[in-house]
Amino acid sequence: IAAQVFDKQWYQRRVAITAGETYKDKRLTSAEAANVKAKEKDGRNEEGEEPKLDKQSGSVLSSWMRNTLGKDTVKEVKLSDKHHSHPAVVVVENLTTLRRYLAMTPPEQKEASYKYLLHDNVTLELNPQHPIIRKLADMKDSHPEVAELIAAQVFDNALINADLVHDPRKMIPRLNKILESTLDSVEVSSSSKFQNE
Numbered sequence: 795i796a797a798q799v800f801d802k803q804w805y806q807r808r809v810a811i812t813a814g815e816t817y818k819d820k821r822l823t824s825a826e827a828a829n830v831k832a833k834e835k836d837g838r839n840e841e842g843e844e845p846k847l848d849k850q851s852g853s854v855l856s857s858w859m860r861n862t863l864g865k866d867t868v869k870e871v872k873l874s875d876k877h878h879s880h881p882a883v884v885v886v887e888n889l890t891t892l893r894r895y896l897a898m899t900p901p902e903q904k905e906a907s908y909k910y911l912l913h914d915n916v917t918l919e920l921n922p923q924h925p926i927i928r929k930l931a932d933m934k935d936s937h938p939e940v941a942e943l944i945a946a947q948v949f950d951n952a953l954i955n956a957d958l959v960h961d962p963r964k965m966i967p968r969l970n971k972i973l974e975s976t977l978d979s980v981e982v983s984s985s986s987k988f989q990n991e
Contacts, residue, residue, distance in 0.1 A: 847922035847931055849873070855931045856920065862945050866913060874919035881926040884952045885917040893957055908960045916958075918949055940975045943968055 847855070852873040860871040874883065886892060892911060899907045920927050926948065934941040947968060953959045 844923040844925070845928070847873070847920075847928050851931050852920065852922050855927070855934065858934050859918070859920070859945050859949075862942050863918070863949055868916050868918050868949065869914050870917045872917070872919060873922045876919070877923075878921060879924075880921060880952065880955060881924040882918055882920050882948050882952045884949075884956050884958065885919055886912070886915055886956065886958070889956060889958075896958075896960075904960050908958070912958065916953075918952060940972070943972050943975070947972060 856871040856873065860868060863871070876883075896904065896907060896911065922928070926944070930941060930944055930948070933944070947965065950959060950962075950965055954962060
């Protein structure tokens with residue numbers, strides 16, 4: 795059972811389930827930290843369409859992403875065994891408590907607080923069925939510079955979904971580079987098409 799208990803006042807909201815607590819002989823674990831696995835049918839997820847990145851390729855990609863993002867930024871990168879629609883999600887112990895603490899931090903201390911509290915405390919879980927992750931596994935070798943930009947953006951997108959980004963404006967230069975690379979590839983593709991015609 796994955797459960798979460800909230801106090802009545804928002805500023806007192808916290809994860810009240812700790813390791814070892816039980817309810818009716820069932821172990822209770824915070825949903826944000828629980829290793830919750832969805833049931834699979836015939837080796838496929840509910841959509842049953844997207845192929846999975848194999849474990850070996852996933853392991854290589856995970857190691858590459860951890861080195862690319864930096865060991866000071868992310869504690870661990872691994873393939874996720876949970877079914878979700880995102881390319882990646884971040885797992886942080888006591889995430890709700892952390893969010894509330896950061897929300898109450900004075901503006902002038904937010905940047906330092908985010909870096910300090912998230913340092914060596916974030917696990918990035920990659921969705922092996924998502925097209926971005928599967929393509930990134932190949933792109934890291936064929937187009938390493940663009941792959942590094944995308945890896946960083948995948949990580950930041952996961953942090954945004956977890957409400958753990960203080961200033962998303964810092965992503966704009968990277969996003970512009972990704973857009974530029976996309977437009978360049980479209981131009982090359984279009985030029986080749988016209989030449990062939």
